[in-house]
Amino acid sequence: MYNILNEISDLWGFCPFDKVKDNLIECRAKSRLPQDAKTVIVFAFPYLLPEEKYEGLNVSKYAAVEDYHGIVPVKLQQGCDKLKELYPGEEFVCFSDNSPIPEVYACCEAGIGVKGANSLLITEKYGSFVFLGEIVTTLALESERPAAGMCTNCGRCSKACPTGAIENGIINREKCLSHITQKKGELTPEEKELIRKSGCAWGCDICQNVCPLNKNAGTTGIEEFIASSQPEVTLDTEIEGRAFAWRGEKVIKRNLELLEDDNGS
Numbered sequence: 176m177y178n179i180l181n182e183i184s185d186l187w188g189f190c191p192f193d194k195v196k197d198n199l200i201e202c203r204a205k206s207r208l209p210q211d212a213k214t215v216i217v218f219a220f221p222y223l224l225p226e227e228k229y230e231g232l233n234v235s236k237y238a239a240v241e242d243y244h245g246i247v248p249v250k251l252q253q254g255c256d257k258l259k260e261l262y263p264g265e266e267f268v269c270f271s272d273n274s275p276i277p278e279v280y281a282c283c284e285a286g287i288g289v290k291g292a293n294s295l296l297i298t299e300k301y302g303s304f305v306f307l308g309e310i311v312t313t314l315a316l317e318s319e320r321p322a323a324g325m326c327t328n329c330g331r332c333s334k335a336c337p338t339g340a341i342e343n344g345i346i347n348r349e350k351c352l353s354h355i356t357q358k359k360g361e362l363t364p365e366e367k368e369l370i371r372k373s374g375c376a377w378g379c380d381i382c383q384n385v386c387p388l389n390k391n392a393g394t395t396g397i398e399e400f401i402a403s404s405q406p407e408v409t410l411d412t413e414i415e416g417r418a419f420a421w422r423g424e425k426v427i428k429r430n431l432e433l434l435e436d437d438n439g440s
């Protein structure tokens with residue numbers, strides 16, 4: 176069984192389903208949860224590239240590689256199929272992002288990292304530059320690692336956040352610049368200015384880049400991410416398969432034009 180989990184990712188752990196069952200996120204995917212779920216097998220997928228691969232970067236690092244929504248679920252589903260062969264009487268259902276599981280919390284319970292004041296999971300090996308995904312199963316599995324706690328709360332992320340979105344270890348998602356870059360329609364002059372100043376047309380990495388626990392974050396070995404890296408997005412970039420595609424062409428183009436305005440002025 177461990178071989179199957181290691182093939183999915185080198186970073187995984189077990190969280191009892193009971194720990195998350197009262198804090199599930201309301202979403203359509205919730206109906207796919209197995210009836211008698213006992214364990215959430217959580218996985219972290221690193222996506223950080225070597226520094227030289229970020230030349231010209233004008234989107235957040237997670238958006239510089241192919242959209243993980245097309246990669247992580249495939250790896251998880253392959254794992255589910257193999258686990259089902261091994262345990263035919265049990266159910267295995269995978270989720271990532273569009274998931275009823277509060278992923279950061281489940282990973283902390285499984286002991287694969289700590290929750291940062293920036294609300295993200297920080298792992299020892301890859302820092303917070305990881306995507307999360309999970310397999311929810313009826314199989315009862317004993318957690319191997321103790322549950323992890325919080326980061327050191329050094330305050331750097333909250334000080335560096337240009338919108339003041341992080342207060343006392345709690346993030347205000349409406350204020351988060353990543354959220355602002357994803358908003359549809361006309362932005363306020365203040366929001367436009369924030370995007371221009373950040374130089375980032377999609378997402379935001381400021382709270383991650385300043386985190387001391389990310390200082391020695393390891394780079395990804397996942398071929399699909401390495402091969403697909405494209406740090407600079409332009410108005411001509413094919414958006415299909417990119418992290419910003421789901422929001423439609425208008426939003427990323429609007430943001431890119433804001434950055435162009437800045438370069439021209």
Ligand code: B12
Nearest residue numbers: 198235272277278280294295296306307348353354378379
């Ligand atoms: C909505 C969302 C966003 C929103 C809001 C983010 C936020 N922090 O609230 C926006 C658009 C702003 C966003 C931005 C980003 N996101 Co986002 N996002 C999500 C998503 C889809 C849902 C999060 C959510 O709403 N959770 C529900 C809330 C209520 O959860 P919560 O605050 O953690 O609290 C719950 C638990 O902690 C738990 N809990 C807490 N304490 C306790 C105690 C006990 C005893 C118990 C039982 C439970 C419990 O209960 C709470 C209620 O359910 C998750 C995927 C997922 N399914 O989790 C990705 C996710 C968190 N995002 C991710 C990423 C990569 C990002 C960005 C880095 C992208 C970027 N570069 O721009 C930024 C980072 C911004 C930031 N600092 O958070 C990754 C994070 C990976 C990591 N290392 O942690 C995730 C996990 C997606 C993934 N599958 O990889 N995101």
